[in-house]
Amino acid sequence: MSIVDKQTLADLNVTNNRYKDMVDFFDCTVTLGGRDMLFGYFLEPLSSKWEIECRQHLILFMQxxxxxxxxxxxxxxxxxxxxxxxxxxxxxxxxxxxxxxxxxxxxxxxxxxxxxxxxxxxxxxxxxxxxxxxxxxxxxxxxxxxxxxxxxxxxxxxxxxxxxxxxxxxxxxxxxxxxxxxxxxxxxxxxxxxxxxxxxxxxxxxxxxxxxxxxIKGKNLVFPQIEEKTGGEDMITIRGAYNLFIEDAIKNDVEIKKENNLWYLTGANMTGKSTLLKTIGSCVYLTHLGFPVPADAMKTVLFDGISATINLGDNINAGASHFFNEVLRVKHLAELLASGKRMFILMDELFKGTNHSDASEATLELVNCLKGYKNSVFLLSSHITEICPILYKDGIALKYLGVQLDEMEGIIFTYRLLDGVAEEKLGMWLLHKERVFEILRKVNLETGQN
Structure with missing residues (x-):
């Protein structure tokens, strides 16, 4: 893999995270030169099955x-x-x-x-x-x-x-x-x-x-199996994928085939969409380093590049808004895809810098364009659910993370990956549970009587 950028490294917590990043997790080096070498591995993902398996064997040997x-x-x-x-x-x-x-x-x-x-x-x-x-x-x-x-x-x-x-x-x-x-x-x-x-x-x-x-001694990590057959149906299969930085993390199975290489992940905030994207992205990235991944088993094809757009911000120095940065990022990815690159792409809440109607139209058009690139993988998350019936007809894989609503315990986030569309209206449910509207109406009535 030769294509990776600073935004992706930051979004996948590869380097320079405020709390803990992948380099910290794997860093037990003794020498300063050893740490520099380890850091260099993270900045230069490998591009061939031979290189990856060679490093896998070396790490196993070093154990x-x-x-x-x-x-x-x-x-x-x-x-x-x-x-x-x-x-x-x-x-x-x-x-x-x-x-x-x-x-x-x-x-x-x-x-x-x-x-x-x-x-x-x-x-x-x-x-x-x-x-x-x-x-x-x-x-x-x-x-x-x-x-x-x-x-x-x-x-x-x-x-x-x-x-x-x-x-x-x-x-x-x-x-x-x-x-x-x-x-x-x-x-x-x-x-x-x-x-x-x-x-x-x-x-x-x-x-x-x-x-x-x-x-990695004593930890539940596994070396992935690399698939060379790029013409096959299976692209990524992960059993028991979990987030490297969450204690007692929920595990999910991931299966991405050529026919459903585009996922549309829906759900409200806090359901775990971003974390799931990072989890899958981390597994793919670590695979290209020749490192073990946080999962029970994994098999994947190789990609020319990986791109994550999860915590994209404004560019104040360039005078660019959040939405314009999103547009430029999508344009860059479009150019890579058009050049024939096999990409693994993560997009979290894309087009949130514009109004809902505009974002809905832009998202639908983007999905329609991306679905033709069958050699790449696209995982998109969004709050926009009204376009899901159209996406379902087009064969897009609709996914969501399970949520349970309980009057006594409140919202229970299961973090379990499911097929379908998130239909829970968590905002209204919470507002009713906390009696927000009831309080406001009571105040209005009292004010009116006075």
């Missing part, structure tokens, strides 16, 4: 291993500082570099201060390289042939090639001379600088994947 010994937040901060030191002036050989260092810097106060950082960093880089080499060799010997692990091992081999094994052992034992320190400082920070950076990235990737593996 079986223990790499905490390789991860040290403060050590990596020091190593990043070390690797960011300015590269030394070019020298034709290590020998001339060594002579220049000894003659110009060896007796200087600056060299003495930096010597501690340099020596410790060389030792730690050797430890990380050796630790990763043993970890990846162990994974291979145990039958884990995930291609990305092979790629990681190539980066390790690039560091170790042309390195004297006896000298490397001295670096591991942290017992090496100033001559070796200068030699390997030149090697690590100049000749193999980019390769060392790749080693750090391998460690950060493992930290991020290990973080996801740790975060």
């Amino acid at each position: 079986e291993v223990e790499i905490s010994g390789l991860l040290d937040k403060y050590m990596m901060q020091d190593l990043e500082k070390y690797l960011s030191l300015p590269q030394e002036p070019y020298s034709p050989s290590r020998a001339t570099y060594y002579l220049e260092m000894v003659s110009t810097n060896f007796l200087s106060l600056d060299f003495k201060k930096r010597e501690i950082l340099v020596k410790r960093s060389i030792h730690e880089i050797a430890k990380i390289t050796d630790g990763l080499a043993h970890f990846l060799a162990s994974a291979k010997s145990n039958g884990h042939t995930i291609e990305i692990l092979e790629d990681y091992h190539k980066h390790i081999d690039c560091v170790l090639e042309e390195i004297d094994r006896d000298e490397f052992k001295q670096l591991l034992n942290n017992k090496f001379s100033k001559e070796l320190m200068i030699k390997y400082d030149y090697l690590f920070r100049n000749i193999k600088r980019n390769t060392i950076r790749e080693i750090f990235d391998v460690l950060y990737h493992l930290d991020a994947l290990f973080s996801v593996a740790k975060s």
Whole structure:
């Protein structure tokens, strides 16, 4: 999936939520680089079945291993500082570099201060390289042939090639001379600088994947199955989908086929429409990250992009009203669909920035246009129910969330997904229950008598 925008990330609580977002949920990283890598995963959804299944396998593999010994937040901060030191002036050989260092810097106060950082960093880089080499060799010997692990091992081999094994052992034992320190400082920070950076990235990737593996232990999440047959009838099937951020959340089954790829979800405020859209959208989004989803089981096709319009606001700086922002957003989605993109689209209470009659007409026209794009999925929620008989005749899937009205307990929101149209008039029911009109009429009568 290559198409995602800031509005969608915000609406699905992917990043930068005021309370808790998906990154926070999966973040058990140790290093700052690992957290940056995890954050990057969320900004770059994957686009192929192979990529997704590869990451799924990696996360499952990371549940079986223990790499905490390789991860040290403060050590990596020091190593990043070390690797960011300015590269030394070019020298034709290590020998001339060594002579220049000894003659110009060896007796200087600056060299003495930096010597501690340099020596410790060389030792730690050797430890990380050796630790990763043993970890990846162990994974291979145990039958884990995930291609990305092979790629990681190539980066390790690039560091170790042309390195004297006896000298490397001295670096591991942290017992090496100033001559070796200068030699390997030149090697690590100049000749193999980019390769060392790749080693750090391998460690950060493992930290991020290990973080996801740790975060899902003991939780009811499942890895989705990816369908490659784009011509099939089933597009998305989710059993027991629930919201990741709601404790004891109600689970719902979701089945979206090609013939009913457009849902029209009705109901009053507080019935759970927005939450349901976010729940389904989160499952689809996490699938494209190669992450497990909050459900009992899931099977889905892949999409070129996902777009959510749930909490769209005004653009004061651009002088754009809420309704104009809605129009621009729909136009952008129309252009993507017209270009042939397979999209997963969520729209919550669209056209609420205009009057009811205008919104009703616009919604009906939009649905009529969207229903022809059978390779995409559209989930629309609305208060507008008068167009539902027309939509039903056109084969649109009508859905609502169950509500029970009880004189003693009040409104009971079941949050259960049902077929049909929401017919409860919750506003009038609440107004009558609270005797609002009765109070007003009584006041009017009393005023009239006076």
